[in-house]
């Protein structure tokens with residue numbers, strides 16, 4: 001009879017592969033009760049699990065890291081730990097080394113495998129870019145920031161020219 | 166709003182491969198647009214821009230000809246729930262207040278949520294165990310959208326998503342299983358544990374959390390990073406095949422050893438459905454699932470499996486209201502539900 005590695009009391013009924021902080025795989029024998037506690041049962045539980053992992057990581061992350069802020073969306077690492085959600089693509093670059101251990105524990109890996117990104121002309125994206133520039137230009141005129149408005153108008157003209165070519 | 170009352174998507178009105186055990190297969194992708202904050206952090210104006218941009222991208226890709234686009238104003242609580250019950254949108258999406266949109270193809274095989282937790286969440290549904298069809302549909306949509314949109318991506322983490330649990334492929338693949346014999350023979354625990362052990366996620370469908378109704382289960386991949394799309398699907402397919410095999414053996418066992426008891430359970434369920442004057446959606450779901458089991462086993466011959474499967478969706482509160490064509494109180498609903506089921510099942 002195999003004893004549960006977690007509680008050391010009950011009989012183990014399943015084995016789970018787990019990765020430690022260094023990324024080494026270990027086999028764990030776990031009893032049904034502990035499995036339930038560790039959240040192997042549902043999406044809700046998976047989220048809970050992620051929250052636990054975050055709490056553990058908190059201990060390792062210094063004060064400075066806590067207040068680090070994404071330059072694009074202004075999300076701080078502390079914000080992320082509260083919500084479990086990143087704010088934008090830039091967040092992944094800003095917090096890369098803080099996220100790596102979490103990602104490894106969630107997925108057992110930190111290296112994407114599979115389909116890559118297609119490069120090429122993205123017409124909808126060009127439209128989006130133009131709409132954003134126009135909105136910014138309008139805002140600049142409203143703010144009577146004419147220097148910025150002139151700059152934006154030039155960028156807009158250039159972008160429109162590229163779109164038409 | 167122009168909702169289709171009694172027609173249910175192709176993925177439910179057909180019986181696909183291994184349809185006696187697997188009701189449907191789903192492949193979902195999460196994607197975000199580069200250079201715009203994720204929905205949780207974006208400004209109202211940015212949400213509107215994303216909505217407009219994706220709408221345009223869908224139009225350019227030719228998809229809008231094949232379905233309908235629902236704008237935020239059309240996605241109120243009641244109508245929104247209709248899509249949730251049909252597995253075309255998530256509860257979070259319906260509850261969200263930011264500008265959002267939903268595209269649903271005419272056959273309901275494809276749907277796209279815009280500005281849910283990620284800018285784009287799209288899925289393909291296929292009847293039975295059919296990852297080939299579901300994956301192809303979803304991957305084609307992905308490719309056609311990608312000629313229009315620049316996705317947020319990193320070489321290391323793959324497709325970038327608001328929640329780190331969806332990183333990498335951004336793909337969640339799942340099967341909806343009907344496992345009455347494994348539940349009756351109490352083998353189900355063993356099966357589910359086996360699935361967890363190989364890194365899959367199991368939960369009941371039509372239920373909150375992990376509670377199951379009607380012996381219906383959903384199995385999906387837990388990890389999205391470090392495995393390719395093909396590898397993820399391979400694991401799910403092989404585990405599904407084992408479960409199908411196991412369920413069929415359990416059915417054989419029951420029919421050999423407990424035939425009368427099973428017949429009794431099936432005919433009692435059908436009897437209640439044919440006689441009830443008031444019925445909740447929970448009770449109806451459980452009874453319909455048992456009737457479906459009876460049809461599969463050949464105990465009931467006058468009903469088709471797909472008709473019963475469709476009823477599982479049509480009797481849910483929001484769908485029932487669309488069929489009846491008016492807003493009902495819960496008590497009225499239970500009464501009208503019973504009438505509706507009687508009309509469908511009495512031959």
Ligand SMILES: [Zn+2]
Pocket residue numbers: 004005006007008009010030031032033034035
């Ligand atoms: Zn234990």
Ligand SMILES: [Zn+2]
Pocket residue numbers: 070071072073074075086087088089090091092
């Ligand atoms: Zn950010």
